[in-house]
Amino acid sequence: MKKRRYGLPAPLPFAALALAWLLSGCTSGAEPVSVKELVRIADEAGPGKNGKPAELDACPLPYDIGKAAEAAGVTAGSGAGGGGDGPAATVEGGKYAASGDPLDVNPGALVSCAFRLGDEDVEVHTIGTERPSALAVLAPAIQAAAKMRTEDLAAYVDKAAQGAPGTPLVSGSGNVASVPLKDADGGSTGLVVAVAPDAGKTSLSRAQIEGLAKALVSQAG
Numbered sequence: 128m129k130k131r132r133y134g135l136p137a138p139l140p141f142a143a144l145a146l147a148w149l150l151s152g153c154t155s156g157a158e159p160v161s162v163k164e165l166v167r168i169a170d171e172a173g174p175g176k177n178g179k180p181a182e183l184d185a186c187p188l189p190y191d192i193g194k195a196a197e198a199a200g201v202t203a204g205s206g207a208g209g210g211g212d213g214p215a216a217t218v219e220g221g222k223y224a225a226s227g228d229p230l231d232v233n234p235g236a237l238v239s240c241a242f243r244l245g246d247e248d249v250e251v252h253t254i255g256t257e258r259p260s261a262l263a264v265l266a267p268a269i270q271a272a273a274k275m276r277t278e279d280l281a282a283y284v285d286k287a288a289q290g291a292p293g294t295p296l297v298s299g300s301g302n303v304a305s306v307p308l309k310d311a312d313g314g315s316t317g318l319v320v321a322v323a324p325d326a327g328k329t330s331l332s333r334a335q336i337e338g339l340a341k342a343l344v345s346q347a348g
Contacts, residue, residue, distance in 0.1 A: 160347045162235050162255035162314035169221030169236035178225070182214035186240035190251055190346050196244055199338030201331060203245025216240045229264045233257060235314070237264065247323040247330065251343060255316040260288040262305055262317040269305060272324035273298040288317070295320075295340035302329040304340035308347065318344055 172181035220236035235256030287296040287305035295304035308316040
């Protein structure tokens with residue numbers, strides 16, 4: 128995982144659009160991940176250094192990338208990410224959200240975990256906000272990983288956020304899947320899986336990306 132902020136700040140000119148989504152809201156859907164739990168993790172992780180997210184040595188969420196890959200029919204070896212390329216996980220938001228940031232405007236938290244699947248990096252972002260749409264906070268990460276044009280981004284994020292609960296929407300690039308989740312406490316939660324985010328393309332099929340996301344969603348509960 129590279130040392131960058133996954134959801135914040137949004138790259139211009141998208142920052143204003145992301146904040147508009149957060150304030151206007153579109154509905155999201157299904158699995159019992161809660162904003163409350165994500166905020167608890169962020170608060171316990173503490174503030175990051177120099178305005179960056181807090182860094183952790185292990186993913187604080189119960190994801191098993193090996194089992195998820197097996198369920199998706201992926202045979203490549205798997206393991207935790209991080210190491211020399213960056214932390215195994217980053218956490219931001221909660222009471223440490225900077226004033227004016229999307230996770231301050233729409234309170235919540237973001238947990239981003241890094242894994243390896245064969246020769247490819249995998250990023251799993253789990254986001255929760257008090258109001259819809261949590262996935263809008265991750266629009267910059269989606270755009271960067273899928274190498275998506277700004278004019279296509281709004282439509283993709285809106286469609287993903289309004290999708291059926293727990294159902295992944297795979298990007299046109301085929302390496303990103305976005306899933307609305309169901310918050311146990313009534314907030315807005317979502318998950319984004321990005322494979323080979325630096326390359327913007329992956330050796331996995333679209334069906335495998337979708338299967339990987341579905342398996343991780345089931346683990347998130």
